[in-house]
Amino acid sequence: MWVWALNPSGLEHALARIRPGGVCTNRQTAPEAPSEAVLGDDGRFHLRGSRMLCSIPERGMPEWVALRQGRERPRSEPLAAWRHEAQLRWWVDEEGRALRSASQTITDPNVRELMAVWHVTVPDDAGVDPGSVLLPQRCPVAPAYLWPPTRSTSPIGMLRSRLAQRFGPRCSLCGVLPGSVVDHDHFDGLVRGLLCAVCNTGLESCLHVDRCPRAVYLNDPPAVALRLNYPSARKTVKELRHAERRIAALGFDPFELLRSKP
Template sequence: MPNLNDLPPYRRAKLLWDYAHFGVWRVDQMVREAAGKPCHLNGVPVPDPPRVAVLGDDGRFHLMSGDQMHCSKKQAGQGWEHRQYCSWSVGDAGPTQERDPAQHQALEHRWFVKAEGDGLPLGSVQVELRCAGGGYGGFHFWPPPPAKTPVIRRLRAVLVEALGPDCHLCRALPGAMVDHDYATGMIRGLLCRLCNRVVEECPHVDNCAKADYMNNPPAAHLALPYPRYLAWEPKKSTRNRKIELLGFDPLAEWRSPR
């Protein structure tokens, strides 16, 4: 049965970092218990091609693929049903996003949309004109905005050309984040925001989509280094808290010299 020490050194260290509150023994148990039970991906269904933006009679553009409008859960006689939920709290200083059960207020808006006109390429529609309704929230199928850093824009373009625009792990959502191995500094692939947040929490040595992605990165053959000055560094307070929980810094040998 695989254990924590069977993971590659950096993956072992990152797992200890992410689950420092469990302690070393419990993280090792987590790896043992996960054997034979692969991680689930984000659960988002892969939409049928082509994906296009269609103008609705509400003045917004809606993403459609096949006969499905993805910002709507169902179609009725009046059109595609949409729901959008907003909640807030009202304090002495006025409305706030902080949730206060005693002062909580909410509003749900429901409307129906009929599609008008032909589909347009998704990337041609400005963000403020896109429909934000539906159950997929912020992790929708619309293309991500251009990266703010020129070098990341160039790297994303290379990855899209070589391996496609959708997440190189789940293949369901558009790739938004240039992912790299902090141990080697080499780029692994292009991930959606959901997969990018959780991929390194995978406790499996192998035989899991996330583990296989990290062990055999799809972009390895491109040999693309990630800019070192853009690499992630935790806050000092976070690092001190992890050290306090574990008794050591699991990522110490991969820290950038200061």
């Protein structure tokens, strides 16, 4: 209700689309969680579960993309060599000298594009903890949400480590991907749990009261009993103005009791 308070018509349409007893769309597209990172002969570490998760199978697309599009699970290439692809774009000057990487499309005349293809072989030896691999050493093809966060001594990093020790390193919602985001309540600043980047997206847009996995998590966050404060939870003036507008749209303050607490 709070999310939709500034757009009552949108709220009506959303409630009409979501039938009682339904659940939010499952955005989880990863085939499995990586179990280890292995060093390939290209000098990068690659994620491996039952197969190399960052490779391009024979049918021409990563397995996680095929599953997201509802296609049949693609066959894997032989373990001897795993195919990798990466689309490269860079800016050039008038003399054709490369300046920097670019995200613009190839229609920009100052941008050049190249599809890099290479094959990677890895030893059969046991790998290492994916969280111990530094960012420059990680395979650039694997989706970022498959990689655990790097260890950090920052306030967020220390908080993430504490949650992982208490509840485990995986996402508190899907239980599949590595927990990389410290989720918190944006109104009281209390930490709710450790989520993956996929589950954290659009979490608070869930309009279900119960039964939906997102609603169950929001109704009873696993970390709320720890009373941990998010490091930068203090609201800005702009955020407070948005809160005042929503309260006016609702006609009541849903956080009145919370604000009255010492």
